[in-house]
Amino acid sequence: MTLDSPNRTRIISRRQVLLAAARGGMAVTVGSLLAACGQPASAPPSAPAPAATTAPQPAGAAAPQAGPGGFANVGTLKLLMSSHFVPAYDTWFDQWAKDWGTKNNVEVQADHILSSDLAAKNAAEVAAGGGHDLYKLTRNGEPILYYNVMVDVSDLTKQIGEARGGWIPFAETLGFLEGAWHAVPEYFIDFPALYRKDIFDANGLAPVDTWDDLMKAGTLLKSKGNPIGIAINQKSNDANNTWTGVLWSHGGSVVAADGKTVALDSPETRQMLTYAIELYNKTMTNEVLSWDDTGNNLLLASGRGSWIQNPISALRTIEHDTPDLAEKIFVSNTPAGPKGRMTSVTANSWVIAKWAGSVPAAKALLLDYYAILPEGIKASQGYNQPVLKDLRKKPMAILGEEAKLNVLQDFDQVIHAVGYPGPPTAAAGEVESNWIIPLMVARAVNDGDINAAVEWGTQKIEAIYSKYT
Structure with a gap:
């Protein structure tokens, strides 16, 4: 790519x-790695309840807010993500994460690895039951595949969605299962x-x-x-x-x-x-x-x-x-x-592992990141296709500004998630991986x-x- x-x-x-x-x-062999960490051979387990460390969100919040509190002395937040295919985005993100960490007295460690190596790395850390705190998954079946070891992030998706006009239908295939969100969708790649x-x-x-x-x-x-x-x-x-x-x-x-x-x-x-x-x-x-x-x-x-x-x-x-x-x-x-x-299409979604050192700090980072998401879209030079409705209004940033790319403003109309024509499932995610x-x-x-x-x-x-x- x-x-x-x-x-x-x-x-x-x-x-x-x-x-x-x-x-x-x-x-x-993703399945064998899941088996090693105790994934049952029958049906996937029920969706986990929200982690006890989740900080309450302000009532009636209309936009993402920084620092929900309760994460003093966190130390380090470790993020695992693929190296972006537009290198300028990684440069922008790493600087933003560093600045966020300085502001919040948290060391943010963003580890970028080859896209071709990410599926195996994710599976290995799930099997080990530890590794990074936040994961930026790149296969749209992975949030469902790993939902039983990820924190319920329904509070985040609600707050972020309300601030940006809601989520497009495709976004709901990226981690919404059994009435709860287990991933925060960010973008798909046309x-x-x-x-x-x-x-x-x-x-x-x-x-x-x-x-x-x-x-x-x-x-x-x-x-x-x-x-x-x-x-x-x-x-x-x-x-x-x-x-x-x-x-x-x-x-x-x-x-x-x-x-x-x-x-x-x-x-x-x-x-x-x-x-x-x-x-x-x-x-x-x-x-x-x-x-x-x-x-x-x-x-x-x-x-x-x-x-x-x-x-x-x-x-x-x-x-x-x-x-x-x-x-x-x-x-x-x-x-x-x-x-x-x-x-x-390949889709990117953020998940927080149950073994994360500080769930409140991880949620605070994501809330602040989504508040400035349009900057990330620009840094990606139009590569990151947003899944929030307000960010898809025409003319879209970058895609609506360059004649060559105008056709991509409607690309959300031709995409499906793994498991199509049925719903995305853990099994479909394993086939994809x-x-x-x-x-x-x-x-x-x-x-x-x-x-x-x-x-x-x-x-x-x-x-x-x-x-x-």
């Missing part, structure tokens, strides 16, 4: 490692197409509107040395988002609308895999099998790639590094399939055996869902 970030190392798996994983198992308008124009091609359009355009452009690029692997949020979206837009799904019945084995899933095999063979090179989240960015930045599906961080980096190339890159909506236009859909696609493009790929995916998903029934 990004090309340059501080303290970031590019991790590229060998193709053989990927294919071995696709044949045999997972890179991160997932549009970025394409070389000059290359499309030179070949008489219109912007891609459907997945069929991409097949036709990509076939032509690959023959001219300008392939498209979609990751087909594990440890890539991009791969999860794209291939889940392709599945949904072809009418397939992991689970039925009841949120319980595994539905992967269907004609629609086979249609999607048939499409995926053809798209891979006709429009891509085999490098996509070993990409992490930087792979498609690098393809576009090289000047060779013609189309990728990615957040605008790729464009922002190219604007900084190669302005002339950036002028040729335009943005279009996520492609539509036979059953509609929809995609999975184990990259089962992109690994199923990897098996299919490797040997062409669609039935075997569907059987493999179904077995993996049924094994996960059986733990929650």
Whole structure:
């Protein structure tokens, strides 16, 4: 997703490692880690009651307020979050956190790690029952997956929501379960197409509107040395988002609308895999099998790639590094399939662990942070798509100011959470965190055996869902 970030190392798996994983198992076995910390093999536990250390909120508060009190001598608040794909945001956030800590006599330690490593780190700390105080989760199934070890934050979401006109419907899929909030949603990351308008124009091609359009355009452009690029692997949020979206837009799904019945084995899933095999063979090179989240960015930045599906961080980096190339890159909506236009997106939400040293201090930090959230959106250069209604009023900050990005102001209309068409569940979150859909696609493009790929995916998903029934 990004090309340059501080303290970031590019991790590229060998193709053989990927294919071995696709044949045999997972890179991160989240379920086993949860089992190690006592997660029951049956239904998830009931939502926890609010922590006893939660400070009362002022009656009738209309806006987030700093310091609810009761957190003297806290010492250190430790935050775990991914390195942002627009490095300027991390610079801004770290300075804000430092200033907040100085003001409140709290040392704030914000640890940024690679996005590709975050799922495993989160799972390991949950299994250990300790680590950081606050977590900024980046997969929209994780708040539900880990809700039983997180503090009830309903008081925060109520106060923040009331101050900003309420939450959009998608936000309620990020941690609202059994009548309580277990996460404070912050933003989703749009997932549009970025394409070389000059290359499309030179070949008489219109912007891609459907997945069929991409097949036709990509076939032509690959023959001219300008392939498209979609990751087909594990440890890539991009791969999860794209291939889940392709599945949904072809009418397939992991689970039925009841949120319980595994539905992967269907004609629609086979249609999607048939499409995926053809798209891979006709429009891509085999490098996509070993990409992490930087792979498609690098393809576009090289000047060779013609189309990728990615957040605008790729464009922002190219604007900084190669302005002339950036002028040729335009943005279009996520492609539509036979059953509609929809995609999975990465979403960021804050959670407070039950083992946090001071829940009141953690809540105070979040209240102050959400009070200045528009500054963070600007620091992200439009990458952070807000989930509070007032912040989505047009013209939106950044997105409504740059003509290229105007289409992204309505991106909340085409996104769904894991578990679609049913509600998000812990099981759906575990499927997402184990990259089962992109690994199923990897098996299919490797040997062409669609039935075997569907059987493999179904077995993996049924094994996960059986733990929650």
